[in-house]
Amino acid sequence: MTYEETLEYLYTRLPMYQRIGKKAYKADLTNTIKLMEQLNNPHKKFKSIHIAGTNGKGTSAHGIAAILQTAGYKVGLYTSPHLKNFTERIKINGIEVFEDFVIDFVDRIRSQIEDIQPSFFEITVAMAFDYFQREQVDIAVIETGLGGRLDSTNVITPEVCLITNIGYDHMDMLGDTLDKIAAEKAGIIKKHVPVVIGETLPETEPVFKQIAENNQATLIKAGNSTLKPQGMVADYFLKNLGGIESVTKELVRLGWNVTSNHITAGIENVNDLTGLKGRLQILEKDPLVIADVSHNVDGLKLLFTQVKEICNGKLHLVFGTVKDKDLKSIFTIIPKGAEIYWTQSAVPRALPVEELAIQGVMHGIEGDCFKQVNDAIRNAKEKVQPDDMILVTGSTFVVAEVDGL
Structure with missing residues (x-):
C-alpha cells in the first residue's frame, strides 16, 4: 500500500474516536495487550513518562520532551490527536515518524489487525511503542488519550507519572463528578512509581492520595513555577509549568542528568524543539x-x-x-x-x-x-x-x- 492507502485503511477500517466519538472508545486494555504481545512487548524496552489530565496534557508532554532533548537525550513523544498530519502523533526529538515506517508497520501486522480488530487509537499506540523501541529512545513522553485507567497507553511502567488537572470533560465516558473523573485519570498510577499532581481540588485530592497509597507510590504536589518564558505564551501553559518542573526534579532524583539551564532553554524553545502547534x-x-x-x-x-x-x-x-x-x-x-x-x-x-x-x-x-x-x-x-x-x-x-x- 502507499502511505495514502495505509492512512485510508486505518481511518476507515478502525474505529476512530475523533471521528465517531464514544462508539470508538474501548474501555478495555485487552486489544492493546494482544498487540503488544504480537510485537514482543516493545513498551517494556524503553523508559517513559506517562501524562494524564483534563487540560494541559499536550503542552506538558511537549514541555517535558523539550527539556529532555535540551539535556541531550533521545526523546520519543506520543500525543493525540494530530492537527494536520498523522505523523505528528509520533516523534523522536521533534522529528515526525517517517511515512515509510507507518506503511511498513501496518503491512507487518495487518493479519493481527484483522484478527484483533483494534481501534484506531489502539493501533497508533502500538505503532508508537514499536517505533520507540526500534529507534532505541532514551525515554518517551506518553500522553494518554481519554481517561487513564483503561487508556491504551496504560500498559507502560513509567519513571514518573503526571496528572495535570481534573475538569468536566468526556463525562459520558469518565463519570459525571470530579472524583469519578479523577479516579479514571489516577488509573495511570503504578506500584512504587512517583506521581506528580499538577493541581488538586477538594473533590480530587482524597482520590489521588488513596490510589497513590494503595500503590505505595510517592505523591508529589506541584508547586508554582518561577519560570518566565519570553514572548507570548498561553496562560494555561504557564499554569502547567509547576507540574513540568516537578516531573523534571523527580527525574533528576532518579539519576537523569537535567539542569536548571536545560529546563529554561527547553521551555523557551519548546515549539522549535517539538513542533508544538495550536497553543495560542x-x-x-x-x-x-x-x-x-x-x-x-x-x-x-x-x-x-x-x-x-x-x-x-x-x-x-x-x-x-x-x-x-x-x-x-x-x-x-x-x-x-x-x-x-x-x-x-x-x-x-x-x-x-x-x-x-x-x-x-x-x-x-x-x-x-x-x-x-x-x-x-x-x-x-x-x-x-x-x-x-x-x-x-x-x-x-x-x-x-x-x-x-
Missing part, C-alpha cells in the same frame, strides 16, 4: 490571527481571559465545537462584545453550525454561520479593523482545518 499560535500579525485548540470550559476560560489582555480592539471569534461539549457553560464565558463567526469542522463528531447558532441564540449570543472554517476566517478578515484580533478556537478539529497552520 500566531498565524498572522496583520491582522492578528491566533489559533488555539482549547475545547472545554476550563481551557476556554483561561484562553478568553488572556485574549482580553492581548486584544486592544474588537475580538472576532471563529468558534466551532463537537457534539459532546457543555455548551451552556461555554456560552457563559464567551467574551461580551465579540463578533461571532460560528463554524464547524469536517469530522462526523462536529456539532452542525446551524445547531450551534440556534443554541447560541437561546443563550443570547448571535453570530453568522459558516460551514467552512476558512470561509469564516476570510469573512472576519473583511470586517477586522486595526487593533482587532481574530481568534480561532473551540475544537482541535476546527484549528486543524485552518489554512497555513
